[in-house]
């Protein structure tokens with residue numbers, strides 16, 4: 077009987093901790109005014125390399141590879157939605173979410189036509 081009771085406590089604690097660690101959805105409003113030109117090679121590639129490529133490198137099993145202009149631009153809207161936790165798991169996995177300014181920058185790069193500049 078005691079063992080069952082302790083198991084119950086342990087399971088409850090586990091569920092509680094798991095639930096409290098769940099990340100909130102990022103609700104940043106995307107700013108449509110992208111006045112500055114965003115440069116892929118100087119800004120977007122480093123942003124992705126620093127925050128995403130450790131898990132999304134060639135040969136990973138997540139279904140998404142983010143290493144160059146071709147594969148980043150092909151899945152740019154999924155990446156953006158994941159950065160915002162909007163309909164996708166919030167990324168980077170296990171957080172913290174990217175700073176809003178970086179998410180805006182990525183959004184502007186998409187709005188400007190995902191240039192390879």
Ligand code: HEC
Pocket residue numbers: 124127128129130131132138140154155156158159163164165167168169170174
């Ligand atoms: C610590 C490792 C890690 C980092 C860093 C990371 N990801 Fe992920 N990502 C994963 C894993 C693992 C999955 C697969 C999750 C699953 O299938 O349950 C995933 C899935 C995704 C998905 C699909 C999510 C969905 O709901 O279908 C997208 C899009 C994505 N990542 C984009 C990104 C972007 C963009 C970044 C950088 C801002 C990033 N990830 C950083 C590990 C990571």
